[in-house]
Every structure is written in structure tokens, then in C-alpha cells.
Amino acid sequence: MDIFNIYLPIAGIEFNALLLVLIGFCVGVLGGFFGVGGGWIVTPALNIFGFHMAFAIGTDLANIFGQSIGATKKHHKMGNIDWKLGTISIVASIVGLEAGSQVVLILEKAGDVGSIVRWCYLFLMFGLSSLMFYDYISSRPKKTVSSQDQSEKPQDSKPKRNKGSIADKLHRINLPPMISFPASGIKSVSLWIVLFIFLFTGFLSGFLGVGGGFIRMPALVYLIGVPTAIAVGTDLMSVLFSGAYGCLTYSLKGRVEIIAAFFMLIGASIGAQIGATAVKYIKGYGIRLLFAAMIAFAGCSIALEQIYKITGNPSYQSAAGIVLMGTAVSMTLIIAVRLAAGFRRERRIRS
Amino acid sequence: MSFRSIFVISALSIMLVSALPFFERSEGNAIASEKQETALTMKADTNHLSGINLFIARLYNEDRVLYATMVTLVMAVLGTFLAFVTDLILKALGLEVSRISHRE
Numbered sequence: 001m002d003i004f005n006i007y008l009p010i011a012g013i014e015f016n017a018l019l020l021v022l023i024g025f026c027v028g029v030l031g032g033f034f035g036v037g038g039g040w041i042v043t044p045a046l047n048i049f050g051f052h053m054a055f056a057i058g059t060d061l062a063n064i065f066g067q068s069i070g071a072t073k074k075h076h077k078m079g080n081i082d083w084k085l086g087t088i089s090i091v092a093s094i095v096g097l098e099a100g101s102q103v104v105l106i107l108e109k110a111g112d113v114g115s116i117v118r119w120c121y122l123f124l125m126f127g128l129s130s131l132m133f134y135d136y137i138s139s140r141p142k143k144t145v146s147s148q149d150q151s152e153k154p155q156d157s158k159p160k161r162n163k164g165s166i167a168d169k170l171h172r173i174n175l176p177p178m179i180s181f182p183a184s185g186i187k188s189v190s191l192w193i194v195l196f197i198f199l200f201t202g203f204l205s206g207f208l209g210v211g212g213g214f215i216r217m218p219a220l221v222y223l224i225g226v227p228t229a230i231a232v233g234t235d236l237m238s239v240l241f242s243g244a245y246g247c248l249t250y251s252l253k254g255r256v257e258i259i260a261a262f263f264m265l266i267g268a269s270i271g272a273q274i275g276a277t278a279v280k281y282i283k284g285y286g287i288r289l290l291f292a293a294m295i296a297f298a299g300c301s302i303a304l305e306q307i308y309k310i311t312g313n314p315s316y317q318s319a320a321g322i323v324l325m326g327t328a329v330s331m332t333l334i335i336a337v338r339l340a341a342g343f344r345r346e347r348r349i350r351s
Numbered sequence: 352m353s354f355r356s357i358f359v360i361s362a363l364s365i366m367l368v369s370a371l372p373f374f375e376r377s378e379g380n381a382i383a384s385e386k387q388e389t390a391l392t393m394k395a396d397t398n399h400l401s402g403i404n405l406f407i408a409r410l411y412n413e414d415r416v417l418y419a420t421m422v423t424l425v426m427a428v429l430g431t432f433l434a435f436v437t438d439l440i441l442k443a444l445g446l447e448v449s450r451i452s453h454r455e
């Protein structure tokens with residue numbers, strides 16, 4: 001594989017260009033499909049293969065910015081972006097993020113913050129995936145009935161929300177000013193509730209040091225009641241803006257390896273288009289099930305990393321890397337296969 | 352897609368990923384590992400560089416603001432261009448997208 005090795009002048013290392021394209025492709029598919037940046041895959045992956053951590057984060061952010069342009073455009077075309085909700089999410093998330101990072105700084109002075117953050121990360125990932133699995137299992141009978149109804153509905157109809165769901169309860173809180181999100185099919189919700197949710201998700205991303213896509217997407221679905229595909233598109237819009245800011249600020253700090261970002265973007269742009277297109281062929285519950293599986297495996301990887309930190313046994317660290325990359329590759333393949341199957345089915349119906 | 356298919360794909364992926372560390376043992380990445388031990392420097396080494404690599408390294412060393420602007424613009428332009436090209440290819444394959452109905 002040495003013929004694909006290229007020299008990266010800023011990081012000062014040689015790296016396999018094919019590997020960069022492949023990593024980019026996987027993260028592009030996942031980003032376009034789930035509306036996440038995918039930094040939790042790329043950063044450790046680049047680090048495992050020899051990138052300094054600071055360069056891994058900066059290069060990843062540059063790639064996220066580039067790949068989310070195309071994916072956001074595609075989601076916009078499919079009507080999956082609620083611009084009003086997205087704008088509120090960006091503003092509130094920035095405030096929350098700043099608060100989260102300040103808490104980390106305070107904890108840092110008090111002692112070992114790394115361990116606290118990792119435990120919180122672990123708790124959040126397993127908690128979220130359990131909630132989403134539970135939701136999938138408990139809604140399966142309803143899904144069968146509603147899928148029959150869906151086939152008779154006109155194109156523009158919005159899905160009905162479950163009565164008694166958390167989102168439904170939050171919508172009933174009458175705390176003025178009330179705001180509507182027609183693109184998401186939300187007639188009225190208190191602005192304070194929406195702001196509080198995004199402040200909280202922003203706080204978590206600042207505290208955990210992540211982009212926050214994997215926190216915001218379920219929050220949009222379960223707390224605000226946004227249809228899954230719109231949650232993916234709207235979250236991707238936020239990722240685009242945070243990626244642009246991250247790309248600029250990390251380049252100013254000299255931590256972006258442009259040649260590596262270039263090769264990753266080739267794979268990521270193709271992958272992001274494929275991922276975004278796949279949303280068309282997979283129902284909301286399917287997306288949520290795959291998302292739950294993905295964060296559960298990512299949680300396992302973090303658990304292995306935590307065991308490594310406690311025991312010092314490097315095998316656990318290798319296992320963490322394998323689980324993480326295995327999850328990314330598996331999910332990419334599943335999404336590609338589902339896209340191909342959906343496309344074949346559509347062609348059969350057309351002909 | 353059945354659970355069996357998902358299991359088979361997952362197993363194949365894990366096998367594939369398990370083989371990835373062999374990339375790490377290549378000569379190029381061995382250099383990477385050695386370099387990783389050194390501290391991060393804010394200057395790129397321009398010795399033995401030529402062409403585009405030399406241009407990028409010089410820009411990085413001499414004008415960080417211009418470098419950051421170039422990186423952000425290149426990512427934006429390249430991202431848009433590649434998305435456009437991929438979109439054309441997907442359209443040619445029949446995978447055209449339009450406004451979709453939101454099915455839960």
C-alpha cells in the first residue's frame with residue numbers, strides 16, 4: 001500500500017492517501033445519514049494511524065465543514081431542513097457550549113476532569129441508545145399499522161406525534177412567547193422550552209468536548225417532536241456552521257493539515273451524498289434504530305478506552321479502536337445496502 | 352434487511368477493520384509514529400519540499416491568517432464542487448432526490 005503514501009507538509013508525516021479517502025467516505029455516509037459531524041470517529045481514527053491529536057481534531061473539523069455543505073444542500077432539496085429551528089439551535093447551542101466549557105475549566109482546577117467527562121460521556125451514550133431501543137421496540141406494533149396508513153397519505157403530510165410522548169407534554173406547556181415551526185409540523189411550543197433544550201444540549205457538547213450532533217439529533221426528535229428526517233437535516237445545518245467556525249479557528253491556530261483534509265473530503269463528499277440520499281429510502285424508526293446501535297457501539301469503544309485508562313493494558317486501547325472503526329464501516333455498509341435495496345424497489349415500482 | 356444480514360455485514364466489517372492496523376506498519380506510517388513523539392511545532396519544515404507542498408508550507412509559516420482563509424475557502428469550494436459532481440453521477444444512476452414525505 002506504500003504507493004498511496006503521500007507527504008503531508010504541515011503535519012510533517014507520510015500518510016496513506018487511500019486510507020484518508022476511506023475514512024472520509026465512512027464519515028461522510030454517516031454524517032449525511034444521521035446528521036452528525038462524525039468527529040468521534042475521525043479524530044481517534046487519524047490519531048490511531050499516526051496523526052498528532054491536535055492535527056487530528058483540526059483536520060477533522062475542516063473535513064466536516066466541506067462534507068456538510070453538500071449534505072445540507074441535499075437535505076434542503078428533500079425538504080428536511082427547518083431553518084427557523086436550526087437558527088435558534090445554533091444561537092442557543094453556542095451559549096450552552098460556552099457554559100459547558102467553563103464548567104470543565106472550573107473542574108480542571110479542582111482535579112481530574114478527564115475521568116468525570118468520560119464517565120458522563122459513557123452514561124449519556126448508553127442512556128441515549130437504551131432510550132432509542134426502547135422507543136423502537138415499544139412502537140413496533142404502531143409502526144406496522146401506521147405504515148399501512150402512510151401509503152395512502154398524500155406526499156406533503158406530516159407524521160402524527162404520539163399522544164403522551166415527552167414532546168407532546170412539552171408542547172402543552174403554555175409559557176409565552178409561543179412559537180411555531182411549520183416546516184417541522186409543530187403548531188405551537190414555548191420558545192423558552194426550545195431555548196432550554198438547546199442550551200442544555202449545547203452545555204453537554206461543551207462539557208464533553210464534542211460537536212454535539214449525536215446529542216442534538218435525538219433531542220430534536222424526542223424533546224421537540226421533529227420528524228426524524230427533518231431532525232437529521234436541521235442538525236446537519238448546525239454542523240455546517242459549527243464546522244465552518246471550527247475549520248477557521250483551528251487553521252488560525254495552525255492545526256489543520258490541508259492536504260489530508262483534501263483527500264478526506266474527496267471520500268466524504270461522495271459519502272455524504274450517498275448518506276443523505278439514503279434517508280429517502282429508510283423510515284424514521286429505521287434511522288433511529290441504526291443511530292441507537294451506532295452510539296451503543298461507540299459507547300462500548302469509550303468503555304474499553306476507560307478500562308485501558310484504569311488498567312494500563314494497551315490491548316483494551318487497540319480493541320477500542322477496532323470497535324470504533326468496525327462500527328463506522330458496518331454502519332456505512334448497512335446504509336449503502338439499504339440505499340441499493342430501496343433504489344431497486346423504487347425502480348421495480350416505476351417499471 | 353434481516354438481523355442475519357446485519358450480523359454478517361458487522362462481522363465482515365470487524366474482520367476488515369482488524370486488518371487495518373497493517374496499514375500502520377507501512378514505512379510511511381512508521382515515520383508518522385516517530386514524528387508523533389516529537390512536540391508540535393508551529394513551523395512546517397520547508398527543506399526538501401517542492402511544488403504545491405512548498406507553497407502550502409511557506410504560506411503556513413509566513414501568513415497564518417491567509418493560510419486559514421485559504422483552508423476554509425478550499426474546503427467550501429471543493430465541498431460544493433464535489434457535491435455537485437456526485438449529485439450529477441447519482442442523478443445519472445437514477446438516484447435523483449426531490450422533496451420527500453416524512454415517514455416515521
